[in-house]
Amino acid sequence: MGTLGYIKGVLVATWSGVRHFFRPRMTLRYPEQKLDLEDAEYPTSPRRPAGLTPGYKYDPLQGVGIPGFKGRHILYFEKCTGCQLCAIACDGIAVAIDMQKVAKGKVQNKKDIWPAVDYGRCVFCGLCVDACPFDALYMTNDYELSAFDKMSLKYTPDMLALPPKLEGKKYKVEFDTEKGVAKHG
Ligand code: SF4
Ligand code: SF4
Structure with missing residues (x-):
């Protein structure tokens, strides 16, 4: 590389650094900062009833899925009949459900x-x-499922019945479809 190429390389790198210095940071300082997944706008669905946890849900009456975040499940004891259809469905996928x-x-x-x-x-x-034909099992926006041992990853029916906590400061995210980057604030 000649002297001219070297100088050009330094200038390009410096300019790139200067440009990014004035741009808002794209990363969050997890776990103190988190994505705001409680807002039903993420992701949107015209079929989502107001106030429903923004997790994936299925409407058995209309036979359609309602798009949403696929995090930890929530179980509604007052609706579940113990029919085991959820466990049978999972047997062909991951054998993750145990009645x-x-x-x-x-x-x-x-x-x-x-x-x-x-x-x-x-x-x-x-x-x-x-x-689930009885509207008893949904998914939630709870993605904080990491644990130090395998046993802690086994959620009992009582644990599944609890709504997600998602503590910490949350940030809304906007997706820029052209640049493929997200803004938060
Ligand atoms: S792997 Fe099993 S428990 Fe997990 S979402 Fe799929 S069917 Fe449900
Ligand atoms: S399919 Fe629904 S009603 Fe049947 S056991 Fe599973 S959660 Fe309960």
């Missing part, structure tokens, strides 16, 4: 069996949600 006996005394679930999910196996496909 567990927990006394809840719900009339519609006389056997007292409820799905438990092993997130060490789950591939977050959502087929168990599609398979």
Whole structure:
């Protein structure tokens, strides 16, 4: 490389650095800063009922999936009949659902069996949600599932029934479809 090429290289690199110095930072300082996934605008769906957790859901009456984030599941004890269709659906995918006996005394679930999910196996496909005919199993925007041991990845029916916490400062994200980058603020 000649002297001219060297100087050109230094100038290009410096200019690139100067340009980016004035641009807003694209990365978040996780875990103190997080994406705001509680806003139903992410992702949008005209079919999403107001106030519903922005996770993937299936409407068994209309037979359509409602797009949403595919994070940790939420189980509704008052709707689940223990039919096991979610577990049967998962058997062909990841064998992540195990029906567990927990006394809840719900009339519609006389056997007292409820799905438990092993997130060490789950591939977050959502087929168990599609398979549930009783609107009892959705996915949520909870993506914080990392753990130090495999046992902690096994969520009991009681754990699945809890709504996600998602603590910490959250940032809204805008996607720039032309540049392929996100802005947050
Ligand atoms: S989302 Fe997970 S638990 Fe449900 S069918 Fe897919 S792999 Fe199984
Ligand atoms: S969550 Fe749905 S599919 Fe699974 S056992 Fe309960 S009612 Fe059946």
